[in-house]
Every structure is written in C-alpha cells, then in structure tokens.
Amino acid sequence: MKRKILGSAVAAAVAFAPAFTQAATTVSDGAVKLGVLTDMSGTYSDLAGPGTVEATKMAVEDFIAKEKPDFKIEVISADHQNKADISANKAREWFDTQKVDTIVDLVTTSTALAVMKVANEKNRISLVSGAGSTPITNEQCNDTTVHWTYDTYSLPVGTAKAVVKQGGKNWYFITADYAFGHSLEKNTSEVVTKSGGKVLGSVRHPFPGSDFSSFLLSAQASGAQVIGLANAGADTINSIKQAKEFGITPKQSLAGLLMFISDVHSLGLEATAGMYLTTGFYWDYNDETRTWSKRYFEKMKRMPTMVQAGNYSSVYHYLKAVKAAGTDEAKAVMAKMREMPVNDFFAKNGKVRADGRMVHDMYLAQVKKPSESKYPWDYYHIREVIKGEDAFIPLAESKCPLVKK
Amino acid sequence: MDIFGIPIQALMGQLLIGLINGSFYAILSLGLAIIFGLLNIINFAHGALYMMGAFCAWIGLNWLGLNYWVALIAVPVVVGAFGMLIERTMLKHLYKLDHLYGLLLTFGLALIIEGLFRYRFGISGESYPVPELLAGGFNLGFMFLPKYRAWVIAVSLVVCFGSWFIIERTKLGSYLRAGTENPQLLQAFGINVPLMITLTYGFGVALAAFAGVLAAPVLQVNPVMGSNLIIVVFAVVVIGGMGSIMGSIVTGLGLGLIEGLTKVFYPEASAVVIFVIMGIVLLLRPAGLFGRER
Numbered sequence: 001m002k003r004k005i006l007g008s009a010v011a012a013a014v015a016f017a018p019a020f021t022q023a024a025t026t027v028s029d030g031a032v033k034l035g036v037l038t039d040m041s042g043t044y045s046d047l048a049g050p051g052t053v054e055a056t057k058m059a060v061e062d063f064i065a066k067e068k069p070d071f072k073i074e075v076i077s078a079d080h081q082n083k084a085d086i087s088a089n090k091a092r093e094w095f096d097t098q099k100v101d102t103i104v105d106l107v108t109t110s111t112a113l114a115v116m117k118v119a120n121e122k123n124r125i126s127l128v129s130g131a132g133s134t135p136i137t138n139e140q141c142n143d144t145t146v147h148w149t150y151d152t153y154s155l156p157v158g159t160a161k162a163v164v165k166q167g168g169k170n171w172y173f174i175t176a177d178y179a180f181g182h183s184l185e186k187n188t189s190e191v192v193t194k195s196g197g198k199v200l201g202s203v204r205h206p207f208p209g210s211d212f213s214s215f216l217l218s219a220q221a222s223g224a225q226v227i228g229l230a231n232a233g234a235d236t237i238n239s240i241k242q243a244k245e246f247g248i249t250p251k252q253s254l255a256g257l258l259m260f261i262s263d264v265h266s267l268g269l270e271a272t273a274g275m276y277l278t279t280g281f282y283w284d285y286n287d288e289t290r291t292w293s294k295r296y297f298e299k300m301k302r303m304p305t306m307v308q309a310g311n312y313s314s315v316y317h318y319l320k321a322v323k324a325a326g327t328d329e330a331k332a333v334m335a336k337m338r339e340m341p342v343n344d345f346f347a348k349n350g351k352v353r354a355d356g357r358m359v360h361d362m363y364l365a366q367v368k369k370p371s372e373s374k375y376p377w378d379y380y381h382i383r384e385v386i387k388g389e390d391a392f393i394p395l396a397e398s399k400c401p402l403v404k405k
Numbered sequence: 406m407d408i409f410g411i412p413i414q415a416l417m418g419q420l421l422i423g424l425i426n427g428s429f430y431a432i433l434s435l436g437l438a439i440i441f442g443l444l445n446i447i448n449f450a451h452g453a454l455y456m457m458g459a460f461c462a463w464i465g466l467n468w469l470g471l472n473y474w475v476a477l478i479a480v481p482v483v484v485g486a487f488g489m490l491i492e493r494t495m496l497k498h499l500y501k502l503d504h505l506y507g508l509l510l511t512f513g514l515a516l517i518i519e520g521l522f523r524y525r526f527g528i529s530g531e532s533y534p535v536p537e538l539l540a541g542g543f544n545l546g547f548m549f550l551p552k553y554r555a556w557v558i559a560v561s562l563v564v565c566f567g568s569w570f571i572i573e574r575t576k577l578g579s580y581l582r583a584g585t586e587n588p589q590l591l592q593a594f595g596i597n598v599p600l601m602i603t604l605t606y607g608f609g610v611a612l613a614a615f616a617g618v619l620a621a622p623v624l625q626v627n628p629v630m631g632s633n634l635i636i637v638v639f640a641v642v643v644i645g646g647m648g649s650i651m652g653s654i655v656t657g658l659g660l661g662l663i664e665g666l667t668k669v670f671y672p673e674a675s676a677v678v679i680f681v682i683m684g685i686v687l688l689l690r691p692a693g694l695f696g697r698e699r
Contacts, residue, residue: 041520043629046529177673206676210624210633213422214668214675217548221415237529237625245535245623247542247549266529266625302527 024070027328028101031072034060034315035100037087037115038130039107040079043208043233046262048107048130051308053077054299056104059315069323076100080111087111091118101328102127102318105311109133109180116145123330127318129311132258133183134393137357141400144330145356146318146337149310150280152180154391155257156188158278158364162384163226163255164195171255172224173202174215174239176231181207184257185230192228200224205235212239213246220248232258237267244271260305264367264379273369280362281306281346282380288345303377313346314358350388355400359388411669418548419669420662425554427661428561429616433634434641434653435565436612439572442648443585443605446496446507451613451638452631453515458484458617459626460522463531473536473622480618481611488610492603515632522628530627539622557619564615565654572650581605640683646696656694 036056038048053075060073076098080087087106094100095118103119106112107130116126120142128136129148132155137147160171171192175181181204189199200222203215216239219227227248229239236256243249256263259277283293283303292312296304304312321336322328342350347360365380373379395403433455440448461480465471471479491514499506535553542551572578583591584598592598617631624630641660645652660679667678686694 041523041528043528045523046527049528203672205672208633209676210630211422211426213425213554214419214665215672217415217418217422218669218672220549221412221418234529234625234627234629241532241625242623245551245553247551262527262529266527266532268532270534271532 025323025326025328027071027322029099031074031099032102032319032322032328033074033076033098033100035091035094035098035103036075036077036105036311037080037090037094037103037111038077038105039082040077042079042082044082044107044130046266046302047233047260047305048105048307048311051296051300051302051304052105052129052311055296055304055308055312056315058296058299059312060319063316063319067320067323069319071322071328073319080106080108080115082108082111084110084114088114088118091115095119095122095124101125101330104315105130105307107131107307109136109183112136113140116140116142120144125318125330125333127311127314129314130307133180134187135183137353137355138393138399141355141402143356143402144334146314146334146352146358147356148314148358149306150278150362151357151392152184152187152258153393154280154362154386155184155278156191157391158362158384158386159255159257159276160188160191160197160228161195162276162364163253164192164197168226168253168255169197170224171197171199171226171228172219172222173199173228173230174212174219175202175204176207176209176235177204178207180232181230185228188228188230188257202230205231207231207235208233209235210238212242215239216243216246216248220246220252224252226253226255228255228257230257233263237263240267240271240275250274260307261303261377261379262305265302265377269368269370269373269379272367275367276383277365277367278362278386279306279365279380280360281309282363282365282382283309284378284380285363285382292345309346313342313344313350316344317342317352353395354402354404355395355398356402357392359392361388362386362391409670414547416669419665421548421550421665422554423662423665423668424658425557425661426664427658428558428565429620429634429657430638430641430661431565431654431657432561432612432616432619433638434645434657435568435650436609436616437638437642438645438648438650438653439568439612440606440609441642442650443581444492444496444602445500445504445585446511446606447504448609449508449512449635450491450515450518451511451609452633452635453518454484454488454610454613454631455617455620455634456522456626456628456631457487457518458614459533459621459624459630460526460531460617460628461614462618462621463533463626466533467531473618476618477615481614484614484617485607485611489603489607491610492606496606497599497602515635519628519632526628528627528629530625530630533621533626535622553622557623560619561616564612565657568612569650569654637679640679642693644679644683644686644693646693649693649695649697652693652695 036053038052102125104127109131112128112131119126126145175185203218321333325332325336338352350360364384462476465476539553588598645656667675
C-alpha cells in the first residue's frame with residue numbers, strides 16, 4: 001500500500017512537473033485540428049476554395065515558425081458544396097470522429113449558420129470568413145463564432161454612401177432572389193435613403209441566372225442613375241458584362257455591392273473601370289499586404305481575395321489565442337480572442353466583439369481604367385478607409401442576446 | 406399605350422430579348438433532337454460541348470490569335486471532330502441498349518469535361534470581347550439593340566432552318582431519316598450507315614459548339630455555363646417532341662418568348678415557367694407538341 005501511494009505521488013509529480021517549469025498548452029487529442037470547410041468547386045471556389053485552404057496552411061506554417069508553439073497543428077479540408085445539410089453533416093463528422101477543434105471559412109450564409117450551430121452544441125469554434133449575411137453575429141449569434149472579413153452591413157456603407165455622394169441619388173436594384181440578395185438589398189436601401197438618395201424599385205432574378213438582359217432593360221426603363229447589383233459571383237459578372245453590351249453603362253452607372261478582386265480579374269478592366277466597391281482587403285494597399293500577397297501569389301498564381309486574406313488572419317489569431325489560453329477549450333480560447341487585439345497585415349487594432357464580429361477597417365475602392373493599371377493585378381484606387389466603428393452594426397443596435405445593454 | 410400596366414415599348418424590348426434567348430435554345434435543342442432522332446442517344450454531354458465551344462473560341466483568340474470569325478467556323482469543326490471520337494470509341498457500343506445507358510455515359514462525360522475545364526480555368530471563367538464589326542448597336546426607339554444580339558438571331562435562324570432543310574428536304578436527309586427507321590435495309594442499298602451515324606453525331610455536337618461560340622461574347626465563358634443551360638434545353642426538346650427537328654426549333658424560339666414575358670410580369674418565376682409548361686404538355690400530349698407517338 002505504501003509503495004502504491006509513493007508510486008502515485010511520483011507519477012503525479014512527473015505529470016505535473018512541466019506545469020511548474022512553464023505553462024504548457026494542454027490540447028485535446030494531442031493536436032489543434034483545423035477543418036477548412038469551403039466551396040472547393042462551385043460558384044465561389046475562386047474567391048475562397050483552394051485559395052482559402054492554402055491561406056490556412058500559410059497561417060499555420062507562419063505561426064509555427066514565429067511563435068514556436070508546444071502543440072501540434074493539423075489542417076484538413078472538405079467541399080461544403082454550398083449546401084447547409086452537407087456542411088452540418090460534415091461538421092458533425094469532423095467533431096465526432098476526426099477530433100476537429102475549429103472549422104474555418106464557410107462561404108455561403110446558409111452553410112455558416114448551419115455549422116456554427118453544430119459547433120456551438122459541441123463547444124467548438126467557427127471562424128467565418130466567406131459568408132456575408134449579418135444574422136451570423138446578429139439575430140443568430142452565439143458565443144463560439146467569430147465573423148471575420150465582411151458582412152452585408154459593411155458593404156453598402158462604403159459603396160452606397162460614396163455613390164450617393166457623387167450624385168447617384170436614384171437607385172434601382174437587380175437582386176438575386178435568395179436570403180443573401182434580399183439582405184444586401186435591404187441594407188443598401190437603408191444606406192441610400194439615409195444618405196439622401198431614393199430607391200425607385202427593384203427586380204429579383206432567379207439564382208443562379210445567366211442572361212440578365214431583361215432585368216437590365218427594366219432597370220434601364222426605370223431611369224435610375226445607379227443600378228445596384230445585389231448579387232454575387234457569376235451573376236454579378238454577367239450583369240456587368242451585359243450592361244455594357246446594352247449600352248446601359250456609362251449612361252447609368254453600376255454599383256457592384258459584393259465584388260471580389262477575382263471578379264474584376266475575370267471581367268477585365270475594360271468592363272469594370274470606374275466602378276466603386278467595398279472590400280476588407282486589397283493586396284496592393286501597403287508594404288505588409290504586398291509582402292504577404294506576393295508569397296500567396298507564388299503558391300496560387302492569383303492574388304488573394306479578401307476572404308482568403310481574412311481567413312489567414314482569423315486562423316493566425318485563433319492559434320495565438322490557443323497559445324495564450326494554454327488550452328484549446330473553446331470558451332477559454334474565445335475569451336483570449338476577444339481580449340487580444342488583431343494586428344497583422346489584414347487588420348490594425350481589430351477587435352472581436354461580444355457578438356462575434358471582428359471589427360476592422362474596410363476600404364472603398366474604385367476600379368482603375370485600363371490605362372491606369374501599370375502591372376498585373378493593379379486594379380484598385382483605394383478612395384477611402386472606412387473606420388471599423390462605422391463599417392459594422394453598432395453594438396447599440398445589435399439584436400444579439402450576448403450583447404449586454 | 407400600356408398592356409397590363411407595362412408600356413408597350415418595354416414589352417417589345419423584352420419580347421426581342423426573349424427571341425434572342427430562344428435562338429440559343431433553338432440551336433442547342435436542334436442538336437439534341439438530331440442526335441436523339443437519328444442515334445437514339447440522349448446526349449447529356451451537350452451542355453459541356455457547348456461550353457467547350459465557348460472555351461475553344463477563347464483559347465483560339467488568346468493563345469492562337471484566331472479572331473471570332475475564324476472561331477465561328479473552326480471551333481465547330483474541332484469540337485465536332487472530338488464528338489465523333491466519342492461516338493467511335495464509346496457511344497457506338499451502346500446503340501442496342503436502353504436509352505438510359507447513353508444518358509449515363511454522356512452525363513459522366515459531361516462531368517469529366519466540366520471538371521477538367523474547372524481545374525484549368527477556375528470557376529469565374531474568362532471574358533470574350535464582342536467582335537469589333539458587331540460592337541455597338543441600333544437604337545430602335547423602344548430599345549437599344551446591340552448589333553451582336555441582332556446577329557445572333559439572324560445567324561441562328563439561318564442555321565436552324567438550314568439544318569431543317571437538309572434533313573427534311575434533301576436526298577442526304579432522306580438517307581439519314583431512312584437510317585433511323587431501318588438501318589439494315591439502308592445498308593443493303595450500299596450506304597455506309599455507321600459512317601453516316603458518326604457524321605450525324607459530329608454535326609449535332611458541332612451545332613452545340615457553334616452555339617458556344619455565339620454565346621461567348623454575351624455570357625461569361627465559364628465551366629458551368631453548359632450545365633446551367635442544358636436542363637432548360639432538355640425541357641425544350643421534351644416540349645417540342647423528342648427527335649422532332651422542326652419541333653425543337655419552333656419550341657426553342659417560342660419558349661424564349663414566353664420566358665421573356667414571364668420576366669416582365671413575374672421575374673421570380675422565370676426560371677420555372679418552362680418546366681411548368683413541360684409538365685402540362687407531358688400530361689396532355691406525352692409525345693410533345695410536334696412528336697409522333699411511336
């Protein structure tokens with residue numbers, strides 16, 4: 001009996017020894033495992049997809065090189081096919097059998113909402129970068145979700161305000177007929193009206209569409225100065241292309257409410273010159289963004305979109321929080337993520353709020369004319385920096401129950 | 406003057422646009438109808454081949470420096486030859502089996518072709534410029550009609566009715582039709598039926614590629630442009646009557662118009678209207694509007 005007690009004491013001493021020398025990180029299942037759940041082959045695979053997976057790997061490599069963590073980090077990825085049921089099932093599988101600690105990216109709103117709910121149930125974290133609707137941190141917020149890159153509130157704040165200021169008072173919307181399009185149209189209409197503009201009407205097109213000429217003709221007939229495109233991806237690309245064909249631009253101007261640099265790249269500057277857009281990141285903004293983006297370019301042969309850059313930033317911040325918390329337990333890590341400011345090439349003094357929103361500056365960009373573009377991917381003039389506190393829903397207006405009022 | 410609260414000018418504009426879209430439906434469904442009528446193959450790869458046509462035009466312009474007009478001739482020939490290769494190596498083994506086998510094979514091919522293009526070009530695709538000669542447009546008073554769209558209507562009408570004429574009114578066409586009715590008998594007359602079938606499939610595929618080249622300047626050239634369209638085109642063929650040449654042309658144009666009208670009165674339904682019509686037609690006339698019961 002005596003020997004047994006002694007033995008246990010020695011074992012305990014050995015087990016706790018590191019705790020006295022340095023605060024070792026205790027991670028569940030021997031590693032911090034990140035699951036990148038994204039659109040690998042569908043409509044959004046250029047703006048997120050394989051690029052997001054690469055950005056996540058870069059974040060992990062950089063973190064290991066710089067912070068020398070005492071825990072292992074693993075990355076796996078899967079295609080969520082933009083379907084809520086597929087994403088929720090994958091998330092469950094990852095949490096239950098693959099020991100995934102955190103899921104990152106999630107490109108469509110429906111997938112994000114489905115996964116963040118499952119993750120919360122299992123006390124795991126979701127880092128949403130690709131999806132855009134505001135309910136993620138508003139009505140449907142939870143305490144294990146962080147929404148990183150942009151949302152439908154922040155997009156029109158830059159674009160719509162700027163366009164109204166330039167004299168584009170009368171608006172007409174071409175809206176994708178699903179949750180995201182409706183949310184974007186609603187948020188933009190509010191900004192337009194608040195800034196002294198007027199909304200003349202809107203037309204809703206089936207998603208996805210290919211021929212937009214009928215809708216463009218309705219927009220033309222409305223006589224509005226500005227046609228707001230409350231859609232995304234291929235729909236936006238085709239709307240812009242066909243507006244030019246039908247002689248709508250430059251008589252009426254177009255406002256792309258969600259445009260990524262991948263869209264501009266694929267359309268070319270000829271078709272997009274002069275358009276305003278709001279973005280959370282531009283690769284050519286300063287030396288820091290250029291350095292990182294060129295490294296990314298080496299691997300992917302494309303410049304990163306805001307979603308891909310934002311994803312890197314969110315993963316790096318998360319890993320720092322794990323190290324600081326000394327554990328990968330979700331609540332403890334979330335507390336650290338909220339406590340520590342985000343300072344990297346993507347965000348300066350970014351802050352994760354109680355509702356899960358990562359508040360950072362957004363940029364109002366204007367697409368360059370072909371003659372102004374001096375080198376590949378030289379696409380934007382940054383016209384204005386929108387301060388974080390103006391870019392996102394003020395906490396006072398939040399409907400998130402986690403926000404104490 | 407208004408019709409149901411819509412100014413007649415706006416209505417005219419929308420009808421014209423419907424006709425333009427109908428032209429694409431007509432060319433594509435014509436190719437499908439020819440292939441089904443003569444080969445009994447439900448060619449699910451049609452959309453992918455249409456997409457291939459558009460991409461080949463883009464590749465021709467950007468990699469080889471071939472302009473639009475060259476592409477309009479060369480691309481259907483190249484893609485048509487690719488189609489014949491498919492027919493010779495794969496499809497010919499399936500003629501004696503149920504339609505389903507052909508459908509599954511071509512569906513698989515469509516996924517492979519699409520996947521390859523997606524892998525190489527990404528999902529956002531590439532932009533193809535409108536040829537200089539057809540840039541700009543006419544002001545019709547009620548709308549601005551881009552010259553290119555006017556060209557699309559004209560050339561597709563010529564191609565569609567040309568094909569109809571060849572098949573229904575010439576000697577060559579009579580061989581083709583005879584080949585579908587009774588290939589053994591036709592072979593007995595000394596006609597090389599297998600070669601004729603290969604060429605027919607090649608022609609159907611070439612039509613798809615031709616539509617792809619026509620579409621390249623108006624739509625973003627991307628790997629899923631075919632799969633977005635193919636389901637609608639199948640509905641057109643079913644409504645027109647599987648295998649009916651004239652049926653596919655007339656229905657293609659007609660449904661383009663109906664879709665155009667729906668976009669005016671209730672845009673949210675414009676993606677479904679064709680399928681509603683398909684449902685009704687199948688209930689009332691299972692062989693389609695122009696099809697014959699077999």
